[in-house]
Amino acid sequence: MRDRNRKARFDKTRPSARERGYDSKWEKESKAFLALPQHRHCACGCGRLADMVDHIKPHRGDKRLFWDRVNWQPMAASPCHSSRKQRQERQL
Secondary structure (H helix, E strand, O other): OOHHHHHHHHHHHOOOOOOOOOHHHHHHHHHHHHHHHHHOOOOOOOOOOOOOOEEEOOOOOOHHHHHHHHEEEOHHHHHHHHHHHHHHHHHO
């Protein structure tokens, strides 16, 4: 419950996804990235099909890091990104 309250407080101050760079250009570029055969499956090794692009190192608003494809990895949104990856990032 405490974690849910912390997240709710954080979300109130967080810029929108569009404001953080996840706009139509991102949608186009990430879709092209996932279309490559080597990016078909989740990078965590679970065997699921990737349906999103994850930033390996959180960009925290750094546009250079945001657009650096070396920092991109294919992931399955659930459960890989929504739980495992988020848990890892909270520990940073």
